[in-house]
Amino acid sequence: xxxxxxxxxxxxxxxxxxxxxxxxxxxxxxxxxxxxxxxxxxxxxxxxxxxxxxxxxxxxxxxxxxxxxxxxxxxxxxxxxxxxxxxxxxxxxxxxxxxxxxxxxxxxxxxxxxxxxxxxxxxxxxxxxxxxxxxxxxxxxxxxxxxxxxxxxxxxxxxxxxxxxxxxxxxxxxxxxxxxxxxxxxxxxxxxxxxxxxxxxxxxxxxxxxxxxxxxxxxxxxxxxxxxxxxxxxxxxxxxxxxxxxxxxxxxxxxxxxxxxxxxxxxxxxxxxxxxxxxxxxxxxxxxxxxxxxxxxxxxxxxxxxxxxxxxxxxxxxxxxxxxxxxxxxxxxxxxxxxxxxxxxxxxxxxxxxxxxxxxxxxxxxxxxxxxxxxxxxxxxxxxxxxxxxxxxxxxxxxxxxxxxxxxxxxxxxxxxxxxxxxxxxxxxxxxxxxxxxxxxxxxxxxxxxxxxxxxxxxxxxxxxxxxxxxxxxxxxxx
Ligand code: NAP
Numbered sequence: 001x002x003x004x005x006x007x008x009x010x011x012x013x014x015x016x017x018x019x020x021x022x023x024x025x026x027x028x029x030x031x032x033x034x035x036x037x038x039x040x041x042x043x044x045x046x047x048x049x050x051x052x053x054x055x056x057x058x059x060x061x062x063x064x065x066x067x068x069x070x071x072x073x074x075x076x077x078x079x080x081x082x083x084x085x086x087x088x089x090x091x092x093x094x095x096x097x098x099x100x101x102x103x104x105x106x107x108x109x110x111x112x113x114x115x116x117x118x119x120x121x122x123x124x125x126x127x128x129x130x131x132x133x134x135x136x137x138x139x140x141x142x143x144x145x146x147x148x149x150x151x152x153x154x155x156x157x158x159x160x161x162x163x164x165x166x167x168x169x170x171x172x173x174x175x176x177x178x179x180x181x182x183x184x185x186x187x188x189x190x191x192x193x194x195x196x197x198x199x200x201x202x203x204x205x206x207x208x209x210x211x212x213x214x215x216x217x218x219x220x221x222x223x224x225x226x227x228x229x230x231x232x233x234x235x236x237x238x239x240x241x242x243x244x245x246x247x248x249x250x251x252x253x254x255x256x257x258x259x260x261x262x263x264x265x266x267x268x269x270x271x272x273x274x275x276x277x278x279x280x281x282x283x284x285x286x287x288x289x290x291x292x293x294x295x296x297x298x299x300x301x302x303x304x305x306x307x308x309x310x311x312x313x314x315x316x317x318x319x320x321x322x323x324x325x326x327x328x329x330x331x332x333x334x335x336x337x338x339x340x341x342x343x344x345x346x347x348x349x350x351x352x353x354x355x356x357x358x359x360x361x362x363x364x365x366x367x368x369x370x371x372x373x374x375x376x377x378x379x380x381x382x383x384x385x386x387x388x389x390x391x392x393x394x395x396x397x398x399x400x401x402x403x404x405x406x407x408x409x410x411x412x413x414x415x416x417x418x419x420x421x422x423x424x425x426x427x428x429x430x431x432x433x434x435x436x437x438x439x440x441x442x443x444x445x446x447x448x449x450x451x452x453x454x455x456x457x458x459x460x461x462x463x464x465x466x467x468x469x470x471x472x473x474x475x476x477x478x479x
Contacts, residue, residue, distance in 0.1 A: 004088060005185040006037040008044055008205065011051035012198025018043045023178055023207045028094040028326040029316035029361045037181045040204040045173070045212040048202035052144040052171040053221050055199030060141045060169040062197075064119045067166055071115035073194035078108040078159075078187075085186060089154050090317040092180045094325040094362070095280055097317055106442070107156035110460065113444040114163035117465045121168070127478065136474040141169035142247055143223030145468065146216050148175045148209075148237070150229045151328055152283045154183035160448075160459045161226045162187070162201060168468035170224070173202045175213060179328055181205035213237070220244040224468065227251065228285075230382075231408070231453045249457035249467045251285070251449060253382050254410030257403035258288035258439075259425065261396075262296045264415035268437055270304045273388065275439030276413050278312070278366065281324055282386040283332070285454075286411045286433075286441060289383055291390045292399050298392045302370045305388060306351035309366035316361065326362040327385055333362045336385030339378040343389060346373035353386070380406060396425065404430045410450035411441055432458075 006022075007014040015038075022036035040048075078085065086100035095103070124137040145165050149157040158174060165172045176184035188203045206212045216222045217240040227237055228251040241248050258276055260269045276288035293301045317325035327333045337356050344350060353367030367387040372379070378389050393399040403412060412429040414436050416422050426434040432450040433441045442448060447461035457467050 004035075004182050005189055006035055006182075008038045008040055008048070009185065009188040009201070009203040010044070010048045011054075011202065012192065017041060018047075023205070025092055025179070025182060026329070027091055028328055029318070031360050031362075034091055035182075037185065037205045039208070040206040040212055041208060042211050042215055045204055045216055048173045048204050049144070049216055049219070049221060051199040051202050052173055055171045055197060056141075056144050059171050059197060059200050062169065064121060064167075064169075067169060068115045068118035070191070070195050071111045071118065071163060071166055074191050074196075075108050075111035075115060077190045077194055078104060078111065081190070085155060085183065087318070088186055089180075089183050090325070092182050093151060093154055094317050094328060096322045096325050099280065100317065103153055103156050106444070107153075107159040109444040110156065110159040110163040113460070114167040114465065117164070117462070118167035121465065121469065128475075132478060134476040134478055136476060138472050138474070139469045140472055142468055142470050143170060144221060145170050145172040145224040145226060146175065146213065146222045147172050148213065148225070148227045148229065149177060149184070151177035151179040152280055152285075154180035155187060157228050158184050158187055160444075160464075161228075162191070164459070164465045164468050165226075166196070166200070168465050170468050171200045173204060173216065173222075175204050175206065175209065178205065178207050178209075214240055217241050217246055218243045222246060224248070226467065234455070249459065250455040251459060252410075252453060252455040253408060254285045254287070254450065254454055255289045255380065255382060255406045255408040256286060256411045256413065256431075257429070258291045258413040259399055259403060259415065260291070260293040260297060260301055261414075261416040261418070261421065262294040263417045263421075264297070265417060265437075266297060266301060266304065269301060269415040270308060272413060272415060272435065272437065272439035273305055274308055276435065277388050277439075278309075278324070278386060279440070281327060283328060283384050285382075287383070288388070288413055288439070290379060290403070291388055292393045292403060293390055295392050295394055298370075298390065302351055302368060302390050305390075306368040309368050309386070309388065310352040312366045314363055314365055324366060324386060327364055328362065330362055332384060333364050336364050336383060336387060339376075339381060339383055340367060340369065340387055343369050343372050343376040343378055346376050348372045348376065348389070374402070396421065400425060400428045404428075407453040408450065409452035410454035411435065413439060
């Protein structure tokens with residue numbers, strides 16, 4: 001912890017907030033304050049904006065190969081420092097060390113992927129149909145960006161945005177979540193060491209997100225917002241972007257259905273459920289929120305899932321053998337407990353878990369609820385905790401209709417051994433991603449994103465860089 005930066009990173013320098021303010025970073029496993037980081041205000045944000053705007057032109061002209069090599073070096077540095085970064089992440093966010101190491105590898109992979117994409121930015125051209133003009137098409141960086149990230153994947157949500165922005169030639173301001181600023185600051189130090197020029201990346205940690213971000217979005221110099229967070233905040237930011245017609249990418253909330261048909265391999269389905277529910281203690285936008293299980297297998301599935309969930313070890317993420325760390329904070333845990341209480345009041349049966357433990361830290365036990373009433377609040381709220389809610393269905397049309405009956409559409413999971421049904425149901429789900437007989441879809445080489453109120457645009461994959469590029473078309477007479 002001692003050499004982790006705690007100041008703002010502006011124009012390549014580490015600086016305090018202009019008014020000297022700081023904000024505490026808590027350890028969710030103990031509730032104790034780990035350290036304080038600089039708490040930026042609007043003046044600091046303006047300085048970060050000036051640095052990003054000043055660096056933009058030269059950065060856009062930097063050779064793609066040079067941008068690529070910075071990302072590649074940063075990828076290697078992240079991997080070399082896996083243990084330090086994982087400990088930092090666990091201390092500020094709570095996830096078990098093994099998961100934190102997994103996130104470090106996942107986060108680094110975005111830099112490797114976009115280091116490869118930086119040198120493949122294509123253009124185009126040709127003679128137009130009338131034969132009188134040529135068309136020359138080039139792709140240019142969209143300009144200075146504001147990147148806003150949540151606390152649940154403190155490193156990967158940053159690299160998923162910073163990677164393509166660097167590859168495309170954009171400068172940026174990163175505003176991480178106040179609960180988990182340390183991973184972002186450590187990442188900025190790594191990028192500086194990897195040779196990123198001053199001003200290309202600026203990091204403002206703040207407890208005053210609205211005051212810091214709104215002037216940037218309305219001011220006209222920031223040309224792109226890439227946001228990951230809740231749908232409610234995303235909606236507010238979209239409205240703020242309207243004034244200056246700022247381009248947006250929105251990775252918002254989910255309400256993932258997890259469908260188990262009567263012909264599913266139940267071992268595969270339970271393995272998939274453990275991944276789709278328990279990755280990150282359920283604090284993931286991709287977390288399975290509603291388990292629809294065919295009536296003929298629902299009892300067996302519930303029994304097996306409860307057995308697996310009940311065997312998980314809950315405790316501080318730094319302790320050996322722990323599978324489930326604390327939730328992010330007291331408010332997050334209280335919300336999960338309220339959702340469970342509401343479902344139980346409406347008749348759900350608790351197969352395992354369901355009781356908030358005594359003692360320090362924001363722990364909540366892995367919980368399985370059966371016979372959940374479809375009107376329960378957790379059916380249309382992201383649970384964001386280790387709670388699996390099981391409902392019963394009878395036929396395919398019914399389950400597709402119920403799975404789609406939500407404003408969200410990030411991801412869905414389908415378990416069946418029938419090829420035709422697998423494809424048919426996947427294609428009918430109103431989601432951006434489907435896990436077919438698997439509980440994990442995230443991969444830097446695949447386009448991640450949702451439909452409906454789960455977002456706009458995609459991150460990762462071949463299209464991830466497009467979000468940070470504009471076309472320019474030159475008309476040139478044929479003479
Ligand atoms: P959140 O409350 O929406 O916050 C996300 C980020 O937005 C934080 O940095 C937050 O800072 C900032 N923010 C909040 N209000 C703002 C404002 N008025 N102006 C500018 N920034 C503002 O979400 P969260 O609770 O941190 O994260 C959980 C949510 O993220 C879930 O809904 C989850 O599904 C979603 N998520 C989506 C994806 C995806 O790829 N689709 C991935 C991960 C998470 P403050 O905390 O200081 O307000």
